[in-house]
Every structure is written in structure tokens, then in C-alpha cells.
Amino acid sequence: MGIVVQFGAGNVGRGHIGHIFSKAGYKVIFADIDDQIISLLKEKGYYTVRLIGETIREERVEDFEIYHIDRDRDKLIEYISQADIISTAVGPNVYLSLAPIIAEGLRIHRPVPTNVIACENFYRSTERLKEEISNYLSPIPELIGFPNVEIGRIVPPSERGSLTVNVEDYDEFLIEKDKFVGPLINIKGLEFVDNFDLFWKRKIYTVNMGHAILGYLGYLKGYVNVADAIQDDWIRGVLVGALQEARNLLVKLGLDLLYIDGYLDILLKRFSNKNLGDTVFRVARDPIRKLGPEDRLVRPALECEENSLPFENLATGIAGALLFDYKEDKSALELQEKIKKEGLDGVLKDICKISPESPLARKIKEQYINLEKIKNR
Incomplete structure (x- = not known):
């Protein structure tokens, strides 16, 4: 052929x-x-x-x-x-x-x-x-x-x-x-x-973003497999909330609901597939790249902020990424060193390109403090 x-x-x-x-x-x-x-x-x-x-x-x-x-x-x-x-x-x-x-x-x-x-x-x-x-x-x-x-x-x-x-x-x-x-x-x-851009955003703002939230929050709570992390009521609640925030944004940007709602329903089932054996370490790896201003967590959060849409759950996902310190992930260790040297404001500004004084940054820092309590249990 x-x-x-x-x-x-x-x-x-x-x-x-x-x-x-x-x-x-x-x-x-x-x-x-x-x-x-x-x-x-x-x-x-x-x-x-x-x-x-x-x-x-x-x-x-x-x-x-x-x-x-x-x-x-x-x-x-x-x-x-x-x-x-x-x-x-x-x-x-x-x-x-x-x-x-x-x-x-x-x-x-x-x-x-x-x-x-x-x-x-x-x-x-x-x-x-x-x-x-x-x-x-x-x-x-x-x-x-x-x-x-x-x-x-x-x-x-x-x-x-x-x-x-x-x-x-x-x-x-x-x-x-x-x-x-x-x-x-x-x-x-x-x-x-x-309208390729809208379909690209659908994937990055839902599949990749959802994986990141399951990875970072699942790691915080001690889960190994993605399919186990999504069964946690709190993690699932943040995930569903973040997907709803992404859905609102995609609709605002012009994607027809026909291409969103059924897609998200299927996505939750895909994340729950125990047979895949997918790990939180895989979907969370390389947090510096995944915290970039054009990537899965920060980009939709920034666009929500720009469009006066809710972003609380996306901010929780970003805070979780900032706490990712898996010792076998070189990027995670580098991120933690940057936070020690530059503080959260420095990392938000340099890596995420988020203004430290913005409403989004304030919410991320608030959630970071809340998530630290989970991490230290």
C-alpha cells in the first residue's frame, strides 16, 4: 500500500x-x-x-x-x-x-x-x-x-x-x-x-493534565498505580474538578460540547484501567517540563485566569507538582533545589511564568501549604 x-x-x-x-x-x-x-x-x-x-x-x-x-x-x-x-x-x-x-x-x-x-x-x-x-x-x-x-x-x-x-x-x-x-x-x-489547536488543547488539558494530577497527588498520598490513585475520594474530587475547569475553558475557546462531555466520561474510565499497570512515577516524571507555561497544568490554569474562569483544582495540581520530590527523578530533585534557593515565588516566575502576585499564584501557594500537611503525615 x-x-x-x-x-x-x-x-x-x-x-x-x-x-x-x-x-x-x-x-x-x-x-x-x-x-x-x-x-x-x-x-x-x-x-x-x-x-x-x-x-x-x-x-x-x-x-x-x-x-x-x-x-x-x-x-x-x-x-x-x-x-x-x-x-x-x-x-x-x-x-x-x-x-x-x-x-x-x-x-x-x-x-x-x-x-x-x-x-x-x-x-x-x-x-x-x-x-x-x-x-x-x-x-x-x-x-x-x-x-x-x-x-x-x-x-x-x-x-x-x-x-x-x-x-x-x-x-x-x-x-x-x-x-x-x-x-x-x-x-x-x-x-x-x-481546528486542530482546539483538539490539541482538549488532549493536553484533559488527558495530560489529568494524568499529572493523578501522578502528583497520588505520589503525595503514597499510591504507586494511577488506577489506585483515582479511587481515592479526595484525589478523584480534585481531578473531576480540574476536568470541569478545563471543560469550561474549552467551551469558552469554541470547542463544541459534542467533542467534550463524552470524551471526559470515557477518560475517567481509561484512567481507572487497572490492567494498564501505569504508575504515578511515570505520569509525574520530569516536573520542570510539566510545569512549563505551555504545558498541561500551567497553560490551562493561566487561560482560565485570563478568561475569568475558576482554576482552584488546576492550582492544586500545580502545587502538587511543586512538591514532587521522587528521588529517582533528576528533574524532581532539581526542582526541589530551585525551591530551596529561589523560593516558591522564584520558581513560579522562572519556570511557570506566573506572576507571583497574581490570583493564580496566590491560590497555588495556598494549596502548596495545604498539601505539605498531607505530605508530612
Whole structure:
């Protein structure tokens, strides 16, 4: 049917992107730097996707090849030049480094439409990749599209080096319709949307925000699993309150209720899925990034404040993040050092870009004091 070059053969790359396109008949070409997983996948010639819902089922993926990004550069450039889709899922701190090899393949691409998508978990990541590629390929041919994407399947960690990838049995893969070049592709689990920004905010302000609240408040109260944390009456109350605040904001911004209420009902069930085995440490990790002004907690809280909407529960989530001190998380330890040196006001100003005198900051500081009592019990 076509070729997909997928940079990153990790949990998202194999468990979501590779899985969806392979099922649709595409030949998937993985590119990675992990010698262990490259050798294993080459030797076995297949991997298993374990789809975890109320029940668990498995699907086997076989029609793929895998190459090393550096050692097999020429082979990958050849595949990029023929690809229908070029995708990345390697992490927000790494993916822009792929611009030179992608540009090299696009430079010799056959004169047919192709699309580059960055499946990285932050705002308009494909646009940023396009900007980086333009440093190596300018002008970029009009037959190459760069639609932003949003993926919503929960992918908890799998054992490193395992042939089996654990994923949530839920499809959410949205593509920015007006930036896609060529005929729209019809694949189960893939949806083209107008008003991409609103759908992106829906995901970040509900799925990612909700996970963060469960992670930070669950950690404070000593829970290990997300599905256990959501059963705590107080945590669930804060979560539901924060989702209501996000719902009010999304409606104010113009998203139809048709795309919100049912989505939130399903989301609470997804968070409660014990079979996923998702941990509070995973969803809370890297608090400095997650406390950023454009990220899952601070951005919706700031927008609520700007729109004169309630934000108390979002402020509680931010306060919980500021208290996250998990000793195996480098970012958490760095955050605690910053709080000791700069105080809460300094961290709110420097990391969150929240004015320390604002109503939002006052509420965060008030909730921080309240949550410290829970932490010290």
C-alpha cells in the first residue's frame, strides 16, 4: 500500500504508529539507535502489541524492517525518498536532530505527495521540525506536507528489550487536515480534523493534565498505580474538578460540547484501567517540563485566569507538582533545589511564568501549604 519511515522503535513508535500503519497494509521502516532492540527485531522478524482494555488481546506485527539511524544512513535516506509518511517518536529533546537525515531523503524524493509528522508530546511539534528541516532543504517542495498530529493512546512502559509492547486498547490519532498534502488516507484509528489547536488543547488539558494530577497527588498520598490513585475520594474530587475547569475553558475557546462531555466520561474510565499497570512515577516524571507555561497544568490554569474562569483544582495540581520530590527523578530533585534557593515565588516566575502576585499564584501557594500537611503525615 505504501511506505512509512518511523524514527523511534520504542513504545509509541511500535505500539501506536507502527501498529496502526502496519495493520492498514503499509510497509513500516523503523529507525533507531538501540542496538539491543534492532538486533532482536531483525532476528525474530516480528513483535507483539498487547492491547489492554477491560480485557487483554494481542496482535502480531510482521511486515517491517529496522535500521540503525547512523550506521544505515544511506539505506534510510533511500527509504525516505520513497516514503508516503515520515514519522518521529523519539522524544521532544531529540527529534529535531533528525532534520538533516530527513532533509537529505526529501531532497531526492520522487515527485509525489508525502507527509512528515512529529508524534512528540508537545504543541505543534511538526511545525518546529519543518523549521529545522528548512535549514537543510530550502525551499521545501510543495508536495511535502507537515501536518501537526495528536496521539492519545496511553502507552505505559514495557520491559526494555522485550518483543511485546503494552498499549491501551484505545485509538486517538488526529491529523491537522489543512496541512496534509495529497488525498486523505482512510485508516482505522486515524482522523483528520479542522481546528486542530482546539483538539490539541482538549488532549493536553484533559488527558495530560489529568494524568499529572493523578501522578502528583497520588505520589503525595503514597499510591504507586494511577488506577489506585483515582479511587481515592479526595484525589478523584480534585481531578473531576480540574476536568470541569478545563471543560469550561474549552467551551469558552469554541470547542463544541459534542467533542467534550463524552470524551471526559470515557477518560475517567481509561484512567481507572487497572490492567494498564501505569504508575504515578511515570505520569509525574520530569516536573520542570510539566510545569512549563505551555504545558498541561500551567497553560490551562493561566487561560482560565485570563478568561475569568475558576482554576482552584488546576492550582492544586500545580502545587502538587511543586512538591514532587521522587528521588529517582533528576528533574524532581532539581526542582526541589530551585525551591530551596529561589523560593516558591522564584520558581513560579522562572519556570511557570506566573506572576507571583497574581490570583493564580496566590491560590497555588495556598494549596502548596495545604498539601505539605498531607505530605508530612
